[in-house]
Amino acid sequence: MPAPVVELIDAVAVLGSFPALAGADLRVEQGDIVLLRGPNGAGKTTLLRLCAGLVPLVRGSGTILGFDVVAQRDEVRRHVGVLGHQNGLYLDLTVGENIRFWGDTVSASTEETSAAMERLGVADRLVDVPVRKLSAGQKRRTALACLVARRAQLWLLDEPHAGLDAVARDELDTTLREAAGAGATIVVASHELERAGSLATRAVDVVAGRVREAEPGSERS
Amino acid sequence: MSVWRIARLVARKDLQIEWNSRVLINQVLPFAGVTMVIFAFALDSDAVLERVAPGLVWLATMFSMLVLVQRTFAIETDDGALDALRVAGVDPRAIFAGKAMGLAVQLLVVEVVLLLAAIVLYRQTVPAGGVVLLVTTLISATCGLAAVGTLYGGLAAGFRGRETLLPLLTLPAVAPVLIGATRAVEAALGTAGAVVSDGWPWVGLLVVFAVAFGVGGSLAFGPLIDE
Amino acid sequence: MTTTESNLQREHTGRSTAGGTGTRGTRVIGILTLIAMVWLVAFGLGFSPADRDQDEAVRILYVHVPTIWVAYLSFITTAIASGMYLFTKKKSLGWDRLAGASAEIGTVFVAVTLIVGALWGRITWGVFWQWDARLTTTALLFVTYIGYLAVRRLEGTHQQRARRSAVIGLIAVLEIPLVHWSVRLWRSLHQEATVLDTDRNTDMDGLMLFSLFVGVVAFTLLYLWLVMHRTRGMAMEDYLDDRGLDEALVARRAEGDAFVADHATMPTAAPAATLGTEETT
Numbered sequence: 001m002p003a004p005v006v007e008l009i010d011a012v013a014v015l016g017s018f019p020a021l022a023g024a025d026l027r028v029e030q031g032d033i034v035l036l037r038g039p040n041g042a043g044k045t046t047l048l049r050l051c052a053g054l055v056p057l058v059r060g061s062g063t064i065l066g067f068d069v070v071a072q073r074d075e076v077r078r079h080v081g082v083l084g085h086q087n088g089l090y091l092d093l094t095v096g097e098n099i100r101f102w103g104d105t106v107s108a109s110t111e112e113t114s115a116a117m118e119r120l121g122v123a124d125r126l127v128d129v130p131v132r133k134l135s136a137g138q139k140r141r142t143a144l145a146c147l148v149a150r151r152a153q154l155w156l157l158d159e160p161h162a163g164l165d166a167v168a169r170d171e172l173d174t175t176l177r178e179a180a181g182a183g184a185t186i187v188v189a190s191h192e193l194e195r196a197g198s199l200a201t202r203a204v205d206v207v208a209g210r211v212r213e214a215e216p217g218s219e220r221s
Numbered sequence: 222m223s224v225w226r227i228a229r230l231v232a233r234k235d236l237q238i239e240w241n242s243r244v245l246i247n248q249v250l251p252f253a254g255v256t257m258v259i260f261a262f263a264l265d266s267d268a269v270l271e272r273v274a275p276g277l278v279w280l281a282t283m284f285s286m287l288v289l290v291q292r293t294f295a296i297e298t299d300d301g302a303l304d305a306l307r308v309a310g311v312d313p314r315a316i317f318a319g320k321a322m323g324l325a326v327q328l329l330v331v332e333v334v335l336l337l338a339a340i341v342l343y344r345q346t347v348p349a350g351g352v353v354l355l356v357t358t359l360i361s362a363t364c365g366l367a368a369v370g371t372l373y374g375g376l377a378a379g380f381r382g383r384e385t386l387l388p389l390l391t392l393p394a395v396a397p398v399l400i401g402a403t404r405a406v407e408a409a410l411g412t413a414g415a416v417v418s419d420g421w422p423w424v425g426l427l428v429v430f431a432v433a434f435g436v437g438g439s440l441a442f443g444p445l446i447d448e
Numbered sequence: 449m450t451t452t453e454s455n456l457q458r459e460h461t462g463r464s465t466a467g468g469t470g471t472r473g474t475r476v477i478g479i480l481t482l483i484a485m486v487w488l489v490a491f492g493l494g495f496s497p498a499d500r501d502q503d504e505a506v507r508i509l510y511v512h513v514p515t516i517w518v519a520y521l522s523f524i525t526t527a528i529a530s531g532m533y534l535f536t537k538k539k540s541l542g543w544d545r546l547a548g549a550s551a552e553i554g555t556v557f558v559a560v561t562l563i564v565g566a567l568w569g570r571i572t573w574g575v576f577w578q579w580d581a582r583l584t585t586t587a588l589l590f591v592t593y594i595g596y597l598a599v600r601r602l603e604g605t606h607q608q609r610a611r612r613s614a615v616i617g618l619i620a621v622l623e624i625p626l627v628h629w630s631v632r633l634w635r636s637l638h639q640e641a642t643v644l645d646t647d648r649n650t651d652m653d654g655l656m657l658f659s660l661f662v663g664v665v666a667f668t669l670l671y672l673w674l675v676m677h678r679t680r681g682m683a684m685e686d687y688l689d690d691r692g693l694d695e696a697l698v699a700r701r702a703e704g705d706a707f708v709a710d711h712a713t714m715p716t717a718a719p720a721a722t723l724g725t726e727e728t729t
Binding site for chain 2: 053086089091092105106
């Protein structure tokens with residue numbers, strides 16, 4: 001059996017002194033699209049950030065893409081793509097400037113960055129607009145374009161549908177399916193249970209910092 | 222992707238942001254200018270002002286630098302871009318070098334404007350023989366300031382109380398630059414009987430400082446911005 | 449304290465502190481310190497002669513010089529401990545606590561040096577302060593380590609604190625020689641202007657030198673005693689933090705169990721029921 005993309009064992013991570021993750025166990029296989037469900041404050045965001053190598057592990061152990069989550073956080077980061085609560089954009093740069101910058105940091109070619117922009121409907125009209133002036137949904141799409149340009153093996157998305165209109169949501173879903181088809185593994189935290197549920201191959205419930213496997217089939221609610 | 226190439230990308234990005242938002246031009250330069258004016262109110266003596274002009278230029282530079290450093294890291298934390306840079310696996314040394322270069326360019330602009338202000342407001346003159354010393358001083362001092370500012374700015378970014386932590390860490394650290402750069406500029410301008418040759422030992426100090434913090438900063442930056 | 453608590457704490461701090469931070473080691477050092485201090489008082493105030501120029505005021509030097517010596521000793525210790533934390537594989541927090549404790553004590557000693565020095569200056573030359581190389585460097589040293597202590601208090605886990613502080617501790621050691629060099633060069637320009645030359649070697653005869661030596665020994669012992677206690681105190685604080693985390697973990701897990709139990713009776717996938725965004729058919 002191939003190595004799991006994500007394996008967390010009794011993971012504890014803190015925000016200040018608060019244990020956002022209180023002993024989470026999670027296993028994600030390659031090609032999975034996993035939906036993280038749970039109430040606000042459950043620790044979904046921290047779990048995603050832990051998988052991204054952004055947050056240190058205080059107790060427990062884990063590997064992401066084979067890299068140790070404690071000792072090899074740098075390596076973990078290089079191979080994941082994150083869409084968090086914030087968009088990771090420079091507010092005073094235009095959409096085009098942002099995407100070009102982020103594409104350049106991963107040596108993406110101009111075709112790849114243009115394709116990413118087209119894909120997410122930010123070419124033409126929005127390309128020269130400073131990000132500061134965009135609506136929340138438009139910012140999200142820009143951030144998504146940057147994420148697509150990264151071609152990461154593991155995608156970590158924190159409420160990606162929030163702020164997007166119906167068309168953009170459909171496009172996002174298509175993008176995710178394409179990415180999964182191309183071999184990426186995806187972990188999504190979302191309150192959009194129906195939409196994300198139909199996308200996901202598996203659902204887990206995050207409650208008070210721990211993970212519980214959901215009933216099989218329950219992701220399709 | 223080489224560290225150097227990414228550093229240039231980051232520097233270009235920072236300068237592009239400045240160009241788009243014009244915070245330096247619209248806010249920092251006027252602030253620097255205002256400081257030069259209010260010094261005159263406080264010191265109330267033409268003779269004193271003429272004598273201490275180089276020092277005032279560097280004081281105003283220090284205060285403007287604090288503002289510039291806060292700004293250069295505010296753009297990173299406003300929308301989580303620094304996190305995104307960390308996730309992108311960008312070498313922290315490249316981020317450090319890039320941001321320091323961007324900061325250095327902006328600082329140079331401020332310093333030139335402050336020098337002009339000193340020439341106008343404090344009746345300074347630049348003798349031809351002092352120009353080389355003056356330019357060398359500006360460049361070497363700026364490199365040192367940019368390195369220290371980027372290092373501590375990165376540390377303080379994202380913490381509450383960063384507005385006060387930054388000056389507390391930065392100002393003692395740049396004391397050697399304040400001392401050296403002022404003396405060197407005094408030598409270049411001939412203030413209080415100083416001659417140009419007096420200035421070069423100070424430039425030596427500034428260069429060593431810049432190298433020490435350039436190297437030390439690039440090594441320390443990674444661990445400091447990491448959670 | 450129960451046996452399990454005591455064991456947990458022993459694991460954490462290397463010993464059980466049911467009785468406070470004292471040990472046989474600190475008691476021995478404490479007594480030696482007291483003895484040395486008594487000697488210092490005896491020699492400093494009694495046996496050693498008054499100075500030719502400074503009169504009785506020279507006696508302050510027997511405190512002033514040792515305190516700055518100890519301050520430098522503590523900052524070097526901080527730097528070494530910082531390096532050990534960063535560059536050893538195990539990354540033991542003990543090094544971080546030693547670095548922090550040493551820096552705290554060093555900062556206090558610098559403050560004492562400055563105050564005592566100011567008093568001495570007032571008595572000998574009539575001024576509390578003078579912009580000479582030594583005083584200026586000492587003042588900057590003080591502020592630099594206040595900054596270090598501020599960095600130690602930033603929020604985060606113990607490991608985060610340790611790494612940040614270690615880096616800053618090493619950078620501070622980089623700053624000191626630069627400051628020293630620039631300030632000395634600066635003040636050398638003003639030699640003719642200084643009224644009083646603090647670099648002039650006070651002519652000390654044998655007994656005075658011996659008193660100074662006693663002072664250095666006494667204050668070094670005091671430093672050791674303080675560092676041992678403070679490091680253990682910090683270990684206890686860290687231990688309490690960890691205990692706090694343990695309790696927080698228990699509380700959070702209980703919260704989770706209660707939540708699941710509450711919703712276990714719902715017909716469809718349990719937690720979804722609270723979110724209100726699904727449409728069950």
